[in-house]
Amino acid sequence: MRVEQIAVFLENKSGRLAEITATLAAKNINIRALSVADTADFGILRLIVDKVEEAKATLKENGFTVGITNVIAVEVADKTGGLAGVLKTIEQERLNVEYMYAFVNKSGENAVLIFRFDDMDKAIESLQRTGYTILSGDQICAL
Amino acid sequence: MTLFWEEEMETLPRVGLESVQLTRLKKLVARVYKTVAPYREKMDAAGVKPEDIQSLADLAKLPFTVKEDLRDNYPFGLFTVPMEEVVRVHASSGTTGKPTVVGYTKKDLKTWSGLMARALTCAGATSKDMIHNAYGYGLFTGGLGAHYGIERLGATVIPVSGGNTKRQITIMQDFKSSVLLATPSYALNLAETMESLGVDPKSLSLRVGVFGAEPWSDNMRDEVERKLNIKAVDIYGLSEVMGPGVSMQCLEGQTGMHIFEDHFLPEIIDPDTGEVLPPGEKGELVFTTLTKEAFPIIRYRTKDISRLIYDTCECGRTFVRMEKVTGRTDDMLIIRGVNVFPSQVEHVLMGTEGVEPHYQIVVNRVGNMDTMDVEVEVSENIFSDEIKVLEKLSGRIQNDIKDMLGVTCKVKLVEPKTIQRSEGKAQRVIDNRKL
Numbered sequence: 001m002r003v004e005q006i007a008v009f010l011e012n013k014s015g016r017l018a019e020i021t022a023t024l025a026a027k028n029i030n031i032r033a034l035s036v037a038d039t040a041d042f043g044i045l046r047l048i049v050d051k052v053e054e055a056k057a058t059l060k061e062n063g064f065t066v067g068i069t070n071v072i073a074v075e076v077a078d079k080t081g082g083l084a085g086v087l088k089t090i091e092q093e094r095l096n097v098e099y100m101y102a103f104v105n106k107s108g109e110n111a112v113l114i115f116r117f118d119d120m121d122k123a124i125e126s127l128q129r130t131g132y133t134i135l136s137g138d139q140i141c142a143l
Numbered sequence: 144m145t146l147f148w149e150e151e152m153e154t155l156p157r158v159g160l161e162s163v164q165l166t167r168l169k170k171l172v173a174r175v176y177k178t179v180a181p182y183r184e185k186m187d188a189a190g191v192k193p194e195d196i197q198s199l200a201d202l203a204k205l206p207f208t209v210k211e212d213l214r215d216n217y218p219f220g221l222f223t224v225p226m227e228e229v230v231r232v233h234a235s236s237g238t239t240g241k242p243t244v245v246g247y248t249k250k251d252l253k254t255w256s257g258l259m260a261r262a263l264t265c266a267g268a269t270s271k272d273m274i275h276n277a278y279g280y281g282l283f284t285g286g287l288g289a290h291y292g293i294e295r296l297g298a299t300v301i302p303v304s305g306g307n308t309k310r311q312i313t314i315m316q317d318f319k320s321s322v323l324l325a326t327p328s329y330a331l332n333l334a335e336t337m338e339s340l341g342v343d344p345k346s347l348s349l350r351v352g353v354f355g356a357e358p359w360s361d362n363m364r365d366e367v368e369r370k371l372n373i374k375a376v377d378i379y380g381l382s383e384v385m386g387p388g389v390s391m392q393c394l395e396g397q398t399g400m401h402i403f404e405d406h407f408l409p410e411i412i413d414p415d416t417g418e419v420l421p422p423g424e425k426g427e428l429v430f431t432t433l434t435k436e437a438f439p440i441i442r443y444r445t446k447d448i449s450r451l452i453y454d455t456c457e458c459g460r461t462f463v464r465m466e467k468v469t470g471r472t473d474d475m476l477i478i479r480g481v482n483v484f485p486s487q488v489e490h491v492l493m494g495t496e497g498v499e500p501h502y503q504i505v506v507n508r509v510g511n512m513d514t515m516d517v518e519v520e521v522s523e524n525i526f527s528d529e530i531k532v533l534e535k536l537s538g539r540i541q542n543d544i545k546d547m548l549g550v551t552c553k554v555k556l557v558e559p560k561t562i563q564r565s566e567g568k569a570q571r572v573i574d575n576r577k578l
Binding site for chain 2: 011
């Protein structure tokens with residue numbers, strides 16, 4: 001129940017994000033979610049795409065440093081307190097979040113939260129036990 | 144009226160000086176040949192015997208000594224006396240992991256402090272002075288070398304070392320420091336800190352500054368003189384030859400530094416062919432020590448570019464003057480007074496798992512401080528989707544460089560292939576300082 005995420009190293013230079021998205025568009029790769037983490041000197045772009053291997057290959061060909069990591073996608077109702085509920089569970093279960101980001105799916109009913117935990121197996125087990133829906137990569141792309 | 148420390152020697156006519164030099168050179172070569180195997184082997188390979196040295200011109204028959212010889216015989220292999228006679232060691236940056244080590248006997252320290260006292264006298268210092276020694280104390284020859292020279296002169300030494308700039312200014316005010324010893328960039332840093340604290344340099348007792356250990360331009364000298372309201376003079380030295388006090392600018396002459404030729408024999412060579420160049424030409428400076436005991440050195444290639452000026456100087460000293468060093472024949476950088484070889488940085492990077500040998504060193508002067516950025520390409524091996532992992536990596540490299548080189552730098556992670564690949568020799572260094 002893990003989702004593969006593409007991570008790309010970005011120097012803080014203008015136009016780099018545009019180049020990446022153009023590279024993916026040229027290969028007809030669809031971006032479902034993204035987040036950018038940045039420091040004073042560099043950034044890390046994290047992407048959920050429909051064709052992971054293809055995306056990695058084309059970005060590498062174009063000179064980017066690319067890594068694939070596993071993340072967990074949790075579906076919650078898109079209403080007040082949706083995120084708060086998950087985070088409360090995470091706190092109670094003593095799970096350590098490395099980073100997270102979120103997007104709302106097309107229907108607007110549900111939101112998808114992308115998490116990277118230090119202990120992924122424990123996180124999956126805890127979230128499922130407490131009744132959350134964890135999505136697969138295919139499910140996300142089908143949303 | 145020129146002040147002298149040892150007037151007779153400092154004003155000896157050239158004929159007399161050359162006779163002193165030749166006597167000392169012959170003795171040195173005979174001793175080194177007898178006691179140091181690496182020197183003997185090199186001389187044998189070149190087919191030269193100590194008896195072949197019959198004139199100063201015969202010096203050119205002897206093989207050169209280079210920094211690699213020091214590395215190959217690390218740490219004490221080129222010492223000519225048993226360790227029990229060595230009373231101090233100093234070290235400077237080697238080209239790779241290991242530093243370059245030099246040693247001194249009791250007599251060497253006496254010679255050195257005498258030459259340093261001579262140098263300070265050139266700058267007009269006397270036993271009445273309060274001398275603020277802001278050169279770093281430690282393995283670096285600057286701090287201790289100057290320290291014992293000041294004591295020998297009979298002046299009062301303030302062993303303040305580097306750093307803690309505000310406290311240094313308080314000390315200057317309260318102790319009435321009259322002579323400042325520092326790197327020129329640190330002198331400017333002091334001047335600017337005074338400005339920001341609202342301390343008027345005219346209210347201080349500073350009269351003269353003795354600056355060295357890093358290259359500086361005439362413009363920088365003017366700036367230091369104006370901002371600190373002092374006269375600035377240049378001192379030169381390197382640990383392989385002795386340390387500070389190999390040559391010194393006098394107050395009277397405006398150009399160049401007098402080489403203390405009764406102890407150090409200079410040559411200027413063509414760095415490509417090794418040929419000795421005629422007087423007055425620009426080339427690589429080579430030194431032979433004439434009086435050192437523990438660590439004498441024969442024809443040491445300094446890799447510093449300079450020129451020798453044989454005109455008589457207004458001060459009355461007959462010692463030849465060397466022009467301010469205008470460059471290097473190798474890629475050594477001097478960052479805030481510390482010698483840095485790109486190969487040392489490479490050594491650290493290669494010792495960091497996953498890091499590829501694509502890096503670049505970018506040097507800038509921000510305000511008056513040198514900054515060094517080390518750009519490292521992020522390969523898949525070291526890449527992570529977590530910021531903290533990457534920051535830990537750059538922090539670790541930064542610490543390792545600080546540990547090994549003694550210089551604080553900033554490690555910047557860059558995208559792969561962004562560092563220019565050159566054909567042949569990679570351009571490892573971009574030095575944006577305008578000296």
